[in-house]
Amino acid sequence: MSAKTRVWLPWAFLGALLVIALVVSLLVLAAGLRHRDPLLRFERDEGTVLVRAGALEDAIRAEVLCDADVLRVSPRVRQQRRRVTVEVEVVARPMAEHERLLALTQKGARAAIIEGVGLPEVAPRVHVDVVPARKVWMYL
Numbered sequence: 001m002s003a004k005t006r007v008w009l010p011w012a013f014l015g016a017l018l019v020i021a022l023v024v025s026l027l028v029l030a031a032g033l034r035h036r037d038p039l040l041r042f043e044r045d046e047g048t049v050l051v052r053a054g055a056l057e058d059a060i061r062a063e064v065l066c067d068a069d070v071l072r073v074s075p076r077v078r079q080q081r082r083r084v085t086v087e088v089e090v091v092a093r094p095m096a097e098h099e100r101l102l103a104l105t106q107k108g109a110r111a112a113i114i115e116g117v118g119l120p121e122v123a124p125r126v127h128v129d130v131v132p133a134r135k136v137w138m139y140l
Helices: 003-033 053-064 098-116 133-139
Strands: 039-044 047-052 070-080 083-092 125-130
Touching: 039 053, 039 070, 047 053, 053 070, 053 083, 053 098, 070 098, 070 133, 083 098, 098 125
Parallel strands: 083 125
Antiparallel strands: 039 047, 070 083
């Protein structure tokens, strides 16, 4: 083996690794972009309404996060067989009033769904977790 061959092999190997890394990163990026927001379909008297679930979740999040006691809101809006399910998980500051936040979240979720789509029959399932003071640092 000559000196030129010995120098050439490591560079070819590194080039091949770089190409493989580039292909793998493009595949991971494509897989991440394929995660789409579900499209909800509602039949109204005026016609069919199509709404992204993420838009309704953002509206619910905006309604509930306006309260100073709320640290984090995680809404999930899904549709199964023309029935809409709304689940909202709320993390609140220590010593926050659980019942007040429960009522506020239910009211905010209903308002966001009624304004966004016009479905008054939606009953959101709400879970409020008032965290103790020693764990509040995890949510800041």
